[in-house]
Amino acid sequence: xxxxxxxxxxxxxxxxxxxxxxxxxxxxxxxxxxxxxxxxxxxxxxxxxxxxxxxxxxxxxxxxxxxxxxxxxxxxxxxxxxxxxxxxxxxxxxxxxxxxxxxxxxxxxxxxxxxxxxxxxxxxxxxxxxxxxxxxxxxxxxxxxxxxxxxxxxxxxxxxxxxxxxxxxxxxxxxxxxxxxxxxxxxxxxxxxxxxxxxxxxxxxxxxxxxxxxxxxxxxxxxx
Amino acid sequence: xxxxxxxxxxxxxxxxxxxxxxxxxxxxxxxxxxxxxxxxxxxxxxxxxxxxxxxxxxxxxxxxxxxxxxxxxxxxxxxxxxxxxxxxxxxxxxxxxxxxxxxxxxxxxxxxxxxxxxxxxxxxxxxxxxxxxxxxxxxxxxxxxxxxxxxxxxxxxxxxxxxxxxxxxxxxxxxxxxxxxxxxxxxxxxxxxxxxxxxxxxxxxxxxxxxxxxxxxxxxxxxx
Numbered sequence: 001x002x003x004x005x006x007x008x009x010x011x012x013x014x015x016x017x018x019x020x021x022x023x024x025x026x027x028x029x030x031x032x033x034x035x036x037x038x039x040x041x042x043x044x045x046x047x048x049x050x051x052x053x054x055x056x057x058x059x060x061x062x063x064x065x066x067x068x069x070x071x072x073x074x075x076x077x078x079x080x081x082x083x084x085x086x087x088x089x090x091x092x093x094x095x096x097x098x099x100x101x102x103x104x105x106x107x108x109x110x111x112x113x114x115x116x117x118x119x120x121x122x123x124x125x126x127x128x129x130x131x132x133x134x135x136x137x138x139x140x141x142x143x144x145x146x147x148x149x150x151x152x153x154x155x156x157x158x159x160x161x162x163x164x165x166x167x168x169x170x171x172x173x174x175x176x177x178x179x180x181x182x183x184x185x186x187x188x189x190x191x192x193x194x195x196x197x198x199x200x201x202x203x204x205x206x207x208x209x210x211x212x213x214x215x216x217x218x219x220x221x222x223x224x
Numbered sequence: 225x226x227x228x229x230x231x232x233x234x235x236x237x238x239x240x241x242x243x244x245x246x247x248x249x250x251x252x253x254x255x256x257x258x259x260x261x262x263x264x265x266x267x268x269x270x271x272x273x274x275x276x277x278x279x280x281x282x283x284x285x286x287x288x289x290x291x292x293x294x295x296x297x298x299x300x301x302x303x304x305x306x307x308x309x310x311x312x313x314x315x316x317x318x319x320x321x322x323x324x325x326x327x328x329x330x331x332x333x334x335x336x337x338x339x340x341x342x343x344x345x346x347x348x349x350x351x352x353x354x355x356x357x358x359x360x361x362x363x364x365x366x367x368x369x370x371x372x373x374x375x376x377x378x379x380x381x382x383x384x385x386x387x388x389x390x391x392x393x394x395x396x397x398x399x400x401x402x403x404x405x406x407x408x409x410x411x412x413x414x415x416x417x418x419x420x421x422x423x424x425x426x427x428x429x430x431x432x433x434x435x436x437x438x439x440x441x442x443x444x445x446x447x448x
Contacts, residue, residue: 001231001232002232002286002288002353003229003230003231003232004229004230004286004324004325004326004353004355005227005228005229005230006227006228006229006230006324006326007225007227007323007324008225008226008227009323009324025361025363025364026364027363027364028364041297042297042323044299046299046300046311046313047299047300047313047314047315048313048315048316049300049311049312049313049316050312050313050316050317050373050374051313051315051316051373052373053316053371053372053373053374054316054370054371054372054373055367055370055371055372056367056370057315058328060284060324060326060328062226062228064226073265073266075268075270075271076270076271076273087270087273088273088274089270089271089272089273089274089275090271091271091272091275091281091357091358091359092272092273092274092275092277092278092359093274093358093359094358094359094361098356099231099233099266099356100228100230100231100233100284100355100356101228102228102230102284102355102356104282104284104328104356104358105364106364106365106367129226129228131228131324131326132322132323132324132326132328133315134315134317134318134328135315135316135317135318135372135373135375136367136370136372137249137318137372137375138367138368138369138370138372138376139249139251139372139375139376139377139378140249140250140251140252140329140330140375140378141330141365141366141367142365142366142367142368142370143279143280143330143360143362143365143366144362144366144368145362146278146279146280146360146362146366147277147278147279148277148278148279148359148360148361148362148363149274149275149277149278149359150274150277151359151361151363151364152362152363153363154363154364
């Protein structure tokens with residue numbers, strides 16, 4: 001029985017403390033910045049040698065939130081991309097609900113910062129365990145013309161986002177918020193204009209409303 | 225402790241019964257054909273629904289051969305690409321000698337064949353456990369211009385391969401053999417013209433010699 005037990009080599013630290021608002025693929029919010037913090041005994045400089053030559057890295061990580069109970073498994077899932085109404089085979093999706101709950105993301109390696117990695121574009125929650133890091137090798141990994149089924153076109157930013165200047169966000173936070181919110185984090189089954197939504201972000205709750213004609217306004221925030 | 229125990233969902237079946245001759249990245253031998261055979265309880269048709277729309281799939285698999293003892297780990301490895309003389313950080317390489325011995329390969333999905341998948345271009349040994357299959361999604365996975373450090377250029381086919389017509393290989397086998405052998409499977413430290421090498425391939429040993437000016441001739445084979 002070729003079982004394999006993985007131990008986290010690192011954890012991802014980023015602004016999204018929950019699934020709400022988290023981009024669903026790494027390409028969707030390229031400006032969201034995060035940090036890879038290695039665990040002992042993997043927190044050593046030599047293990048990073050040569051990494052700065054690569055623009056991107058692969059993260060193989062664990063869906064540690066919303067994980068189905070061990071052994072529970074459904075052969076089909078209903079991707080949010082298809083409105084949640086169409087069942088697709090689990091192997092045809094990147095759904096977290098899969099027999100071995102591994103995630104795979106190509107993220108930008110912004111820089112090596114001491115013994116940590118600064119990355120952009122990760123679709124990982126804060127605190128996600130990372131099991132492996134590999135260099136992105138264009139000749140082996142990049143197939144831009146590869147037919148991609150129901151996921152051929154990326155989901156489009158659908159909302160105009162307004163973040164009042166008097167809210168105390170940094171420039172980096174504003175960019176990340178604008179990207180994530182423009183993708184419309186509201187559940188497909190619950191999109192009420194007038195309603196106030198709260199999204200956990202960088203240790204605060206960010207409140208917003210959305211009008212019927214697609215304008216999202218950040219109305220406030222509160223530290224958690 | 226966010227450990228995660230993976231169970232094989234499938235096994236790869238292909239022509240290479242050992243590491244000798246096996247291409248070191250999935251892109252290097254695009255015509256080598258293999259088969260993904262699902263394990264119970266994952267061998268079900270519904271789980272494949274929608275997969276035929278994708279031209280490529282990701283395999284996340286286990287380096288089950290030549291695996292270091294559990295817990296053994298070196299922060300640097302010496303990639304064959306660099307002649308075995310230069311130490312690179314493990315996270316900057318795709319070496320099998322890594323804390324969590326996972327492999328990652330983008331392979332061509334030739335077709336769904338009943339409950340199995342026919343794939344091309346896999347750099348996996350026969351009998352390799354597969355832990356996850358994901359659709360290749362071009363907008364999230366393809367970065368053809370991504371700087372790729374010491375692995376920027378693919379290894380070039382360096383040998384001219386001659387396979388005599390009287391050897392009883394099929395056309396598919398000839399193509400796969402020619403591709404794999406052209407990459408020069410001989411160890412870098414042992415390249416003697418005149419010497420006969422044996423490479424396990426599709427249940428046989430394939431014998432070959434290489435001249436000093438780079439012509440590889442298959443001299444025979446014997447069933448194992």
